[in-house]
Amino acid sequence: MQHAFDESVTAGGVDVTVSGDLVRAAAVSDAIAASVTDKVPARLSASDPTLWGPDAESEAAVRLGWVDLPSSSRALLPQLADLRERVQAEGLDHIVLAGMGGSSLAPEVVTATYGKPLTVLDTTDADQVRRALGDRIARTAVVVSSKSGGTIETDSHRRAFEQAFRDAGLAPDRIAARIIVVTDPGSPLEQSAREAGYHVVLADPNVGGRYSALTAFGLVPSALAGVDVAQLLDDAAALAPALAGNEDNPGLLLGAALGAAAVQGRDKAVIADAGSGIAGFGDWAEQLIAESTGKQGRGILPVVVEGTDAPGYADAGGDAVRIALGAADSGAGDITVSGPLGAQFLLWEYATAVAGRIIGIDPFDQPNVQESKDNTGKLLGVLESEGKLPEGEPAFVDGSIAVYGDAALLNGAATTEDALRALLAAVPERGYLAVMAYLDRFADTGAPELRALLARAAGGRQVTFGWAPRFLHSTGQFHKGGPAVGAFLQITSEVTGDLPVPGRPYSFAQLQRAQALGDLGAITARNRPLLRLHLLEPAEGLAGVLGDARALSGGAA
Numbered sequence: 001m002q003h004a005f006d007e008s009v010t011a012g013g014v015d016v017t018v019s020g021d022l023v024r025a026a027a028v029s030d031a032i033a034a035s036v037t038d039k040v041p042a043r044l045s046a047s048d049p050t051l052w053g054p055d056a057e058s059e060a061a062v063r064l065g066w067v068d069l070p071s072s073s074r075a076l077l078p079q080l081a082d083l084r085e086r087v088q089a090e091g092l093d094h095i096v097l098a099g100m101g102g103s104s105l106a107p108e109v110v111t112a113t114y115g116k117p118l119t120v121l122d123t124t125d126a127d128q129v130r131r132a133l134g135d136r137i138a139r140t141a142v143v144v145s146s147k148s149g150g151t152i153e154t155d156s157h158r159r160a161f162e163q164a165f166r167d168a169g170l171a172p173d174r175i176a177a178r179i180i181v182v183t184d185p186g187s188p189l190e191q192s193a194r195e196a197g198y199h200v201v202l203a204d205p206n207v208g209g210r211y212s213a214l215t216a217f218g219l220v221p222s223a224l225a226g227v228d229v230a231q232l233l234d235d236a237a238a239l240a241p242a243l244a245g246n247e248d249n250p251g252l253l254l255g256a257a258l259g260a261a262a263v264q265g266r267d268k269a270v271i272a273d274a275g276s277g278i279a280g281f282g283d284w285a286e287q288l289i290a291e292s293t294g295k296q297g298r299g300i301l302p303v304v305v306e307g308t309d310a311p312g313y314a315d316a317g318g319d320a321v322r323i324a325l326g327a328a329d330s331g332a333g334d335i336t337v338s339g340p341l342g343a344q345f346l347l348w349e350y351a352t353a354v355a356g357r358i359i360g361i362d363p364f365d366q367p368n369v370q371e372s373k374d375n376t377g378k379l380l381g382v383l384e385s386e387g388k389l390p391e392g393e394p395a396f397v398d399g400s401i402a403v404y405g406d407a408a409l410l411n412g413a414a415t416t417e418d419a420l421r422a423l424l425a426a427v428p429e430r431g432y433l434a435v436m437a438y439l440d441r442f443a444d445t446g447a448p449e450l451r452a453l454l455a456r457a458a459g460g461r462q463v464t465f466g467w468a469p470r471f472l473h474s475t476g477q478f479h480k481g482g483p484a485v486g487a488f489l490q491i492t493s494e495v496t497g498d499l500p501v502p503g504r505p506y507s508f509a510q511l512q513r514a515q516a517l518g519d520l521g522a523i524t525a526r527n528r529p530l531l532r533l534h535l536l537e538p539a540e541g542l543a544g545v546l547g548d549a550r551a552l553s554g555g556a557a
C-alpha cells in the first residue's frame, strides 16, 4: 500500500526513519497532514504559544525560548571561555555538578559523549554524596545548577560542599572562587549566591528545565569540563531551518509518529542505543518525554533499555514503539534516529512539543512533580517534631530484606520472591512496572540489571528502571500523571555512613527516606500497587533481590 508521507527524512545532519506498521498507520499520515494544515512547523519555529490550546497558552508563552537557543546561546561562549580560564588558573581540575533533572542530565550526556570528566551529583544517597565530598576537594570546582533555585537536593549539595570547603580550611574568598551558580534571574539562589560572592551565570528564564540542554544549564558544566560547546550549537543550528518546513522536516516526522502512535495505544517508547555515538541519550530523552507528556491520564512512557536485543525491545508488544538511536539499518526499530548530539537535543524537544499537541496535553507543565515534593516536606516536618519518619511496619522480613506492601497486593507472600511474583501479577495488561532504586548509583552497579530480569518475568509488559531521586524529575511525573496502569517496585536501603545536611535538622539518609516515603504516599494514594523492599544490609540485600528476580526470570543472567 502506498503511504502518504516520506518514511525517511534527512535534513540538517539528522535522519529520522519510520518503519513497519507505523509507515502504514493512517494515524501518522493524518497527524502530519493536520500539523501541516495548522501550520505547526512555521508556528512552532516562531515560538507561537497558542499551539497547545488556551489552557496551555500562558505557560507556553514563557517556555518556548529553546527554539532560538542555537543562535541565542552563542552570546554565552565568551563568558564560558573566560570562566574556564579562571577555574583553570585556580588549579581546579575536578568539576562537580550539583543539579537535578534537566539541570544535570544534559551535561552528563554531553561530557560522557565527548569524553570529558564530570562528577554529577544528582542524588541524596549519603554514601554517594560522601564519596563526592571526599574526592579531590582541594582541586574541586562545584557548579550548582538550579533553575528555580529551590530544589531540595541541589540546595543540600551546595550546603555540603560549602561545609567540606570550610573543613578543608579554605577562607571564604577561596570558597567563593570554587562555586559557580547557574540559575534563573531573580531566583532565591541568585540572591544568596551574589551575597556569598559566587560567580553567577544567569540562564534564559523562557526555557523549562527539561528543554534547557542548550542553555547555560547544559553549556556551563560541559564547557568547564573541557567540551567545545560551540559544536553543540553549530549542530543544532544546522537543523533549525528544517524544523520550520512542512516537508523534509525530521522533527515533524518524529513528533507525529510518537504522538499518533500514543493516541493509538502504542504509548510506550522503548529506546535502545544502536551505535549513536552518544552516551546515555536515552536518560536525557526520558526526562524530556515523560515529564512533558505524562499528565491528565495520558502520555508516552519512555522505557530506556540496554540494547536492541534487550527484553522489552526485541519482544515489544502492541503497546510499544521501538526507537533505535543511531541504527544504520532502518529495520532495527519502528523509528530510527541518528545525528549529532547538539542537533538531537533540538530535534527531540521539537518532536516532544509536536507529540504533546497531538496527544492533547500541555508539554511545558509538570503538575504532579510537586505532589511528591510536598509530601517529602511534610514528612521532614514530622521527623523534626516527632524524631522519626512514619515508616509503618514491614509485612515481613526475609533475611536482609524488609518487605512492605499491603495485604491485598502481597496475597499471602512470605518471601521476597513471592512478593515480587505478586507484584508482577498486579501489572495490568498493557501496563508497566517501574523499578525505583533509592541506592548509590556508582556503587550499587548491579541494580539496573533488575530491569531486564523483571522484564523477562513480566510476560511482555514493559519494565523501567530509575535511580532515585533522579527519576522523580523524569518518569516520576508520568507515574502519577500518566495513564493509571503502573505497578511500582521501590527499593530503599540502609546507608553505610550517613552525613548531616549542614544547616538543616535532617541528614542525607533521612532526606532520601522522606523522598521515598513521600513518593510512596503519592502513588498509593492513587491506589496503584507498590511493593517496597528495604535493604537492611545494602550489598547482601541487593544480591538477594537480584537473585529472586533472576529466579523469576527463568534463571537467565
Ligand SMILES: O=P(O)(O)OC[C@H]1O[C@H](O)[C@H](O)[C@@H](O)[C@@H]1O
Pocket (backbone or CB within 6 Å): 100, 101, 102, 103, 145, 146, 147, 148, 149, 150, 151, 154, 208, 209, 210, 291, 366, 369, 472, 473, 474
Ligand atoms: O533546575 P531546578 O529548578 O532545580 O529543577 C530541576 C528539575 O526539577 C523538576 O523536576 C522540574 O520539573 C524539572 O524540569 C527540573 O529540571
